[in-house]
Amino acid sequence: MARKFFVGGNWKMNGNTALIKSLVAETLNTAKLDETVEVVIAPPAVYLEKTRATANKNIGVAAQNVYYKKSGAYTGEISPEILKDVNVDWVILGHSERREYFKESNEFVGEKTAFALENGLKVIPCVGEKLEHREAGKTMDIIFAQLKAIADNVKDWTNIVIAYEPVWAIGTGKVATPQQAQEVHEQIRKWLADNVSAEVAENTRIIYGGSVNASNAGELSKEKDIDGFLVGGASLKPDFVNIINARL
Numbered sequence: 001m002a003r004k005f006f007v008g009g010n011w012k013m014n015g016n017t018a019l020i021k022s023l024v025a026e027t028l029n030t031a032k033l034d035e036t037v038e039v040v041i042a043p044p045a046v047y048l049e050k051t052r053a054t055a056n057k058n059i060g061v062a063a064q065n066v067y068y069k070k071s072g073a074y075t076g077e078i079s080p081e082i083l084k085d086v087n088v089d090w091v092i093l094g095h096s097e098r099r100e101y102f103k104e105s106n107e108f109v110g111e112k113t114a115f116a117l118e119n120g121l122k123v124i125p126c127v128g129e130k131l132e133h134r135e136a137g138k139t140m141d142i143i144f145a146q147l148k149a150i151a152d153n154v155k156d157w158t159n160i161v162i163a164y165e166p167v168w169a170i171g172t173g174k175v176a177t178p179q180q181a182q183e184v185h186e187q188i189r190k191w192l193a194d195n196v197s198a199e200v201a202e203n204t205r206i207i208y209g210g211s212v213n214a215s216n217a218g219e220l221s222k223e224k225d226i227d228g229f230l231v232g233g234a235s236l237k238p239d240f241v242n243i244i245n246a247r248l
């Protein structure tokens with residue numbers, strides 16, 4: 001089975017109603033988008049409903065986080081059920097910014113991933129090393145520990161898209177070279193084959209994130225284990241269309 005190329009736009013804590021109009025209604029909805037690409041955009045939580053109502057049906061919408069309880073006294077949190085109630089069917093989990101600023105552990109990310117999947121969401125769990133890990137030769141140890149916490153909790157991998165985001169490449173303009181990214185993606189796929197199953201390794205999309213833009217997306221997309229991108233800064237601009245269409 002060929003893996004469908006995936007391009008996600010993570011707006012992080014950016015955007016407003018004006019951006020939903022200019023970027024979603026006037027740009028993404030009207031542009032000719034590569035039909036072989038699955039496109040998902042992730043605005044801040046309060047804009048999910050409006051984004052979902054605005055975007056064409058072929059564009060998916062993702063939350064940037066979700067909690068692992070069905071409902072209850074968890075002030076400030078959002079459940080999978082609430083997301084589904086507003087027709088949001090994707091969620092990004094374990095982004096490095098959440099791991100860093102909100103102290104999310106590997107285990108917490110693994111448990112939230114499993115709960116979100118079991119409650120009907122599709123999940124983009126993020127993994128990735130910091131510069132100090134890479135320089136110490138620990139890149140894959142860090143990533144395998146992050147993957148293991150996911151694999152320990154998840155039973156069905158059908159609705160997972162793994163995002164590899166080296167922390168040193170996020171928002172820095174320092175993109176991983178296609179070879180650096182490919183090398184990690186290949187090892188993630190091998191880890192899945194060895195620790196989950198050959199089928200999951202073959203079918204799971206592994207996308208790259210970290211300073212992706214319209215100029216570097218084409219080269220990165222040629223690598224055999226790079227199945228798409230998770231784009232931050234450049235997903236807030238009309239150039240996002242050119243990233244989606246980078247393989248045309």
Ligand SMILES: O=C(CO)COP(=O)(O)O
Binds near residue numbers: 170171172232233
């Ligand atoms: O963190 C990212 C996407 O989740 C990447 O961000 P940038 O594309 O801004 O580097």
